[in-house]
Amino acid sequence: xxxxxxxxxxxxxxxxxxxxxxxxxxxxxxxxxxxxxxxxxxxxxxxxxxxxxxxxxxxxxxxxxxxxxxxxxxxxxxxxxxxxxxxxxxxxxxxxxxxxxxxxxxxxxxxxxxxxxxxxxxxxxxxxxxxxxxxxxxxxxxxxxxxxxxxxxxxxxxxxxxx
Numbered sequence: 001x002x003x004x005x006x007x008x009x010x011x012x013x014x015x016x017x018x019x020x021x022x023x024x025x026x027x028x029x030x031x032x033x034x035x036x037x038x039x040x041x042x043x044x045x046x047x048x049x050x051x052x053x054x055x056x057x058x059x060x061x062x063x064x065x066x067x068x069x070x071x072x073x074x075x076x077x078x079x080x081x082x083x084x085x086x087x088x089x090x091x092x093x094x095x096x097x098x099x100x101x102x103x104x105x106x107x108x109x110x111x112x113x114x115x116x117x118x119x120x121x122x123x124x125x126x127x128x129x130x131x132x133x134x135x136x137x138x139x140x141x142x143x144x145x146x147x148x149x150x151x152x153x154x155x156x157x158x159x160x161x162x163x
Contacts, residue, residue, distance in 0.1 A: 074109050074125045080162055084153075086145040087111065087119045087129060091138055098136040105132055112159055120150070122160050 087106060091099035103116075109128065111119035126144060133142050150156060157163070 072105065072109060072128055072131075074121065074123050074128060076123055080122055081124075082148070083122075084147045084150055084156070085121045085123070085125055085129075086114075086147055086150075087121075087142065088145065089117050089138070089142040091117075091141040095138065095141075098138050102132055102136060102138065102142075112156060120156060122156070122162060 089099070089102065091102070103119075106119045107113065109121070109125070111121045113119055129144050133139050
């Protein structure tokens, strides 16, 4: 594996991070212009404006997610739906780059770390989760849980300033 890989300086920091992760995993499939082609069976590319477009396919239905990965943000609704979003993962060591990248993004998105591989958030974020998981091709190692209650809900409500 060639570890002396030169990153395109015009790429966003997110795309440089993804490219570095793929090279570390020996899973680099090549780069054309400003983006990768068909990583993990999904079509995706970085657009000129820095947005990343990822197309997911599920039984003939396409779902297109478009985000600027350097500015991902979870919207805060006017009223909390009183549900907890829990991300659980067990990503193998050989994919440490993807695991570290996912953990880093969850922290940037203000998820609370219950354990090294369990994070919780009070607001809807399933599309962002899908984007990160599919983009890093780690779906089989991750789960997204929607829960009505947790045994430490009072503590979490304080952390997220919820009533």
